[in-house]
Amino acid sequence: MAKTDESLVKLDRTDRRILENLQKDGSLTNQQLAEKVGLSPSPCLRRVKALEDAGIIIRTATILDHKKLGLSLTAIVLIGMDRHTPERFAAFEEQVAEYPEIQECYLITGQSADYMLKVVVPDMDHYHHFLLNHITRIQGVSGVHSSFVLRRVIDSTALPLGYLS
Incomplete structure (x- = not known):
């Protein structure tokens, strides 16, 4: 993940896969997420942390059946x-x-x-x-x-x- 200017962050394929999986199921454990995107747990956790620090992942929410x-x-x-x-x-x-x-x-x-x-x-x-x-x-x-x-x-x-x- 590289910053291109103050507001835009360039994402690689793995970052996008992490985000796609977390959007589908924010309750995934780091171990489960790592398996889905083809990383070991430590690099996966570092990438998620970097996405949070960059402000791309704002928060994790639970969707309720209204x-x-x-x-x-x-x-x-x-x-x-x-x-x-x-x-x-x-x-x-x-x-x-x-x-x-x-x-x-x-x-x-x-x-x-x-x-x-x-x-x-x-x-x-x-x-x-x-x-x-x-x-x-x-x-x-x-x-x-x-x-x-x-x-x-x-x-x-x-x-x-x-x-x-």
């Missing part, structure tokens, strides 16, 4: 803001970061909205309460458009590493 936990409703929410100032955006982002119902928040362009949120809640009643008592009360929110997920067609956290050279 429906088995009673979280059956996923909403995609487009938010319009009344003013486009850094202070207004910072205040909004700080506020939504406090809500565990929000899984993702993106500042977007190309829509009639400024933010896109992914919200996961048990049902429509909970969503209605969350919307009225939290989202619409954030200072600066001028418009909200909600869409509801009918079916997850692709639901992946894995990044496409085939583009990396």
